[in-house]
Amino acid sequence: xxxxxxxxxxxxxxxxxxxxxxxxxxxxxxxxxxxxxxxxxxxxxxxxxxxxxxxxxxxxxxxxxxxxxxxxxxxxxxxxxxxxxxxxxxxxxxxxxxxxxxxxxxxxxxxxxxxxxxxxxxxxxxxxxxxxxxxxxxxxxxxxxxxxxxxxxxxxxxxxxxxxxxxxxxxxxxxxxxxxxxxxxxxxxxxxxxxxxxxxxxxxxxxxxxxxxxxxxxxxxxxxxxxxxxxxxxxxxxxxxxxxxxxxxxxxxxxxxxxxxxxxxxx
Amino acid sequence: xxxxxxxxxxxxxxxxxxxxxxxxxxxxxxxxxxxxxxxxxxxxxxxxxxxxxxxxxxxxxxxxxxxxxxxxxxxxxxxxxxxxxxxxxxxxxxxxxxxxxxxxxxxxxxxxxxxxxxxxxxxxxxxxxxxxxxxxxxxxxxxxxxxxxxxxxxxxxxxxxxxxxxxxxxxxxxxxxxxxxxxxxxxxxxxxxxxxxxxxxxxxxxxxxxxxxxxxxxxxxxxxxxxxxxxxxxxxxxxxxxxxxxxxxxxxxxxxxxxxxxxxxxxxxxxxxxxx
Numbered sequence: 216x217x218x219x220x221x222x223x224x225x226x227x228x229x230x231x232x233x234x235x236x237x238x239x240x241x242x243x244x245x246x247x248x249x250x251x252x253x254x255x256x257x258x259x260x261x262x263x264x265x266x267x268x269x270x271x272x273x274x275x276x277x278x279x280x281x282x283x284x285x286x287x288x289x290x291x292x293x294x295x296x297x298x299x300x301x302x303x304x305x306x307x308x309x310x311x312x313x314x315x316x317x318x319x320x321x322x323x324x325x326x327x328x329x330x331x332x333x334x335x336x337x338x339x340x341x342x343x344x345x346x347x348x349x350x351x352x353x354x355x356x357x358x359x360x361x362x363x364x365x366x367x368x369x370x371x372x373x374x375x376x377x378x379x380x381x382x383x384x385x386x387x388x389x390x391x392x393x394x395x396x397x398x399x400x401x402x403x404x405x406x407x408x409x410x411x412x413x414x415x416x417x418x419x420x421x422x423x424x425x426x427x428x429x430x431x432x433x434x435x436x437x438x439x440x441x442x443x444x445x446x447x448x449x450x451x452x453x454x455x456x457x458x459x460x461x462x463x464x465x466x467x468x469x470x471x472x473x474x475x476x477x478x479x480x481x482x
Numbered sequence: 483x484x485x486x487x488x489x490x491x492x493x494x495x496x497x498x499x500x501x502x503x504x505x506x507x508x509x510x511x512x513x514x515x516x517x518x519x520x521x522x523x524x525x526x527x528x529x530x531x532x533x534x535x536x537x538x539x540x541x542x543x544x545x546x547x548x549x550x551x552x553x554x555x556x557x558x559x560x561x562x563x564x565x566x567x568x569x570x571x572x573x574x575x576x577x578x579x580x581x582x583x584x585x586x587x588x589x590x591x592x593x594x595x596x597x598x599x600x601x602x603x604x605x606x607x608x609x610x611x612x613x614x615x616x617x618x619x620x621x622x623x624x625x626x627x628x629x630x631x632x633x634x635x636x637x638x639x640x641x642x643x644x645x646x647x648x649x650x651x652x653x654x655x656x657x658x659x660x661x662x663x664x665x666x667x668x669x670x671x672x673x674x675x676x677x678x679x680x681x682x683x684x685x686x687x688x689x690x691x692x693x694x695x696x697x698x699x700x701x702x703x704x705x706x707x708x709x710x711x712x713x714x715x716x717x718x719x720x721x722x723x724x725x726x727x728x729x730x731x732x733x734x735x736x737x738x739x740x741x742x743x744x745x746x747x748x749x750x751x752x753x754x755x756x757x758x
C-alpha cells in the first residue's frame with residue numbers, strides 16, 4: 216500500500232522559475248488519476264516529485280511513509296514507477312529482453328523470478344517476438360510499449376504514465392488503455408499525465424487540473440467537463456461525445472456523459 | 483485542375499522486405515484539403531516524403547511508377563527547388579529550428595535560394611502574418627511555445643510561396659492550445675489563401691470538419707478515397723482492421739441509428755441530424 220501525500224508543495228527551478236506553487240493533494244492506493252493542463256502549467260514538475268526525480272523546494276511529498284527529501288530515486292522507484300513520454304529518454308539496453316531485465320536486476324530479484332516476470336510482461340504486452348531485438352530497430356510505438364512494460368514489470372504500487380498515447384495510432388492507444396484497465400484491476404494506482412481527453416474521461420476517476428503552476432481543480436471527469444469556467448481558463452475541450460450530449464440537452468447539471476457507450480445508454 | 487498525380491507508385495526502402503507504398507494511385511485537385519489516415523506503417527509518411535522529393539532524393543529508396551507534382555517530377559529535381567512549390571511541415575518543429583531569431587529562421591530558406599534582400603523581407607513579413615507570429619521577429623525559436631514553433635515552421639515553408647503544403651502529423655507533440663493554433667492556421671491557409679493542403683493526422687474529429695477528401699492507407703495500399711461523409715460511416719465496424727478511429731458522434735449514430743436522420747461525422751452535423 217502506497218498512498219501519496221503532497222502538502223504545500225512548491226518547486227522552483229535553479230533558474231528561478233517557479234513551476235509548481237502551493238499544491239496540496241492526497242492520492243490513495245488504487246486510484247486512477249489524470250493530471251491535465253497546458254504545457255508549462257506545472258503538471259510534469261508535479262508528478263516528477265512522486266518518485267523523487269524532483270525534490271520539493273518548499274513543502275512535503277510523502278510516498279507511503281517515506282519523505283522524498285530523505286530517500287533516493289532508487290528507493291522511491293520501487294514504489295512509484297515513472298514511464299517517460301519519450302521512450303528514447305528511458306531505453307538504453309541493446310535488446311528488449313535486457314531492457315525488461317534491467318530494472319528487475321536493479322531491485323535485487325533472483326534469476327528465476329526475473330525470468331518469470333519477463334515472460335509474463337512480454338506476453339501481456341505482445342513483445343515476445345521482439346525480445347532479442349534492439350529497441351532502436353523497433354518503431355516508436357512498440358518502443359513506447361517496451362518503456363511501459365519495463366516499468367510495470369517491477370510491480371510498483373504506483374505507476375505514472377507521462378503522455379502515454381502521444382504519437383500512438385488507434386491500436387497503440389487501445390493497447391495502452393487496456394493496460395491501464397488491467398493495472399486498475401490489480402489495485403495499482405495509475406497516474407496519467409495527458410492531453411487525451413477521451414482517455415481522461417473514460418479511464419480515470421479523478422482529474423487534477425494544473426494551470427499556471429497551481430492546482431485549480433480536483434474532481435471527477437464528469438464534473439470537470441461540465442465546469443465551463445475551468446474549461447475556458449485552461450483551454451481544455453471535452454470529448455466530442457460529451458459536447459454532443461451537452462448540446463442536445465441530455466446531460467444533467469454538473470454531470471457529463473463521458474463515453475459513446477454512456478451516451479448510447481442514456482439516449 | 484489536378485496539382486498532384488500519382489500512378490501505381492511503389493516505394494521500397496533498402497533492407498525492408500515490404501513495400502512502404504505498394505501500387506498507390508491518386509489525384510489531388512488545386513485547393514483541396516486532403517487528409518491521410520492510416521495506422522503506423524500504413525505509408526502516410528512515405529507518401530508525404532515522396533511528394534516533396536525527400537524520398538528518394540535524401541532518404542534513398544527504390545521508387546517505381548509515376549509521380550507528378552505541379553508539373554514537376556519530384557525525384558528528378560533538387561528538394562530545395564521543389565520546396566518553392568511544396569512546403570513541408572513535420573511532427574517535431576524543434577528539429578527544424580537552427581537560427582538565433584525567428585526572422586533569421588524564416589529567412590534561411592530564401593537566402594539559400596539567393597532571393598533578393600527586399601523580397602526576403604517582404605516574404606518574411608507576409609508569412610509571419612499568415613501564421614499569426616508578427617512581432618516575434620527578434621525572439622529565439624527555442625524560447626517560444628510548441629504551437630508557436632510549429633507555426634514558425636509553417637512560416638518558413640510559406641516564405642517560399644508554395645502552392646501545396648504537406649503536413650505530417652503536425653500536432654502530435656502539441657498541447658490542446660498548440661493543436662488548435664496549428665489547425666486554425668492550416669485551415670485559413672487553405673480557405674483564404676487557396677493553398678492545397680495534404681495532412682497526415684490522427685485527430686479524426688478535427689479532420690472530419692476540415693477535410694474535403696480522405697485517403698485511407700493500409701499496409702502501403704490505398705484502401706479507400708472519399709469525403710469524410712462517405713468514409714467514416716463505412717468504417718465504424720472496421721476501426722480495428724484499418725487501425726483508424728472514427729469520430730465519436732459517428733460511432734454513436736451507428737449504435738443509435740434510429741435517432742438520427744443520417745450518419746453525422748461532425749459535432750454540428752450530429753446536433754442537426756439528431757431527431758431526439
